[in-house]
Amino acid sequence: MKKTGFGFYFFLALFIFIVMFPFIWVFLTSIKPVGEIFSSFNWFTSNPTLESYESAITSRPLFKYMLNSFIVASVTTLIALTFASFTSYAVTRLPIRFKGTILGLILASSMFPQIAIISPIFNFVSDFGLRNSYLGLVIPYITISLPLSIWILSTFFQKIPKELEESAKLDGATPFQTFRKIIFPLATPGIFTTAILTFIGAWNEYLFALTINTEDSMRTIPVGISMYQSQYAVPWGDITAATVIVTIPIVVLVLIFQRRIVSGLTSGSVKE
Template sequence: MEKKAGVSFYLFLIVFVFVIMFPFLWVFLSSFKPPTELYGSQAFNWIADHPTLNNYVSVFVDYPFLNYLKNSFIIAASTTIISVLFASFAAYALARLRFRGKSVILGLTLSVTMFPQISTLSPIYIILMHLGLTNSYTGLIIPYITITLPLSIWILVTFFRKIPQELEESAKMDGATLMQTYRKIIFPLAVPGIFTTAILAFIAAWNEYLFALTINTDEAYKTVPVGISMFSGQYSVPWGEICAATVVVTVPLVILVLIFQRRIVSGLTSGSVKE
């Protein structure tokens, strides 16, 4: 009976993973199909009859895709660094320091993420336009921080609360200041949570579309999501190039998550045992 239950569980797990991965798998296989096999009855074939790399070549030759990648990386990386830096200090204060209104501040921080982006787009655009920050990296980094910072604070507060408070009390008894305690004791233990937060912030900034479409209209400052959406022509949609570009953008994120996942697990296991 237990053996049948185990087999059923693994079968369910395989089906579940297949359903989750199906869209990306279909896009990945379609990226190798020539245009003639993307339409009609051949579009439903899993494997292309005449696989080709022309779609990937076209993405980099016929479109300024490298520039899109560069813009997205600069903006997403800058947003992540600034958000995680400020969020780590704010989260530590909310998790450890005693003052009135902590729960209110934390609730307000979380409520910021509940506003739909379209409701804040117009005022943010007007402010950036008057400041002369449209069509620039800074013009996207600022609104992206408003998206990623509240989320980063919320995640890190939860993580800081799990760190034993006895460690801070011991450091205080040894004469360490609050900043020294944070830098030498709390921060090293919080590295797994900071990595997790950085991944989520980076992905959120990397995939954002609405602000990027509205604020940066110059071709030189367009990001990957906006650039891919501009592949479509007036009379045709180059699905092969769109699929290839999607794969190129998604694979580095998957690799990034897998790399950091190892460090997160390693950090959690090494910091979880108190000697």
């Protein structure tokens, strides 16, 4: 038993180290002097400094990039969850034919690579004068996040007992009242989980943000960080420092809602 316990914790620690290694290395690099980053590959530095953090903030409008990403990701999450909630409820709870086919088509629509759909989306955004705007990014982000949100929420709605709807119907509740007062509150863990996944996906998206918003004041975090490099050098100190700074909001967000996320992930996998 002791050997089994030691082996379990050993492999658990090894797994955590492998997963966290990129983040640990990025942080350790961000506090090294610039000259030391290129001169050695030592894990730790004897002269830790915050010069890279100061340079990351002053050389580029990093906080403006973060604000842009936050606005776009938040609006995308709100719109995607609103439509996904109604769609998932209709597909899974209402008497609609070909439910499996509909869900299959929804899932299939999310499998198109971004590079295959970026041309028509770019033309659409340009024709309506939405380039270099928040709305110009929200629209393509919804096309990515909405199918996956519908598919995830459908699994949670399916786990809710149908007897609750039947009781509400006997009490005279309309389908919308049933959804708002019974189904939606019970699916809250799944909704939180879907919201976090949608937000992170929009926060990290790169290709659409690079193509549609070309003005520096409208760039998002992934594109903004890629702009730190110059023609002749790559300031890895600034890039790693900026990466640490922009990762903090996501970590805080996950820590705040970690219980709901875990509850949503587990409740969606347990059969009622």
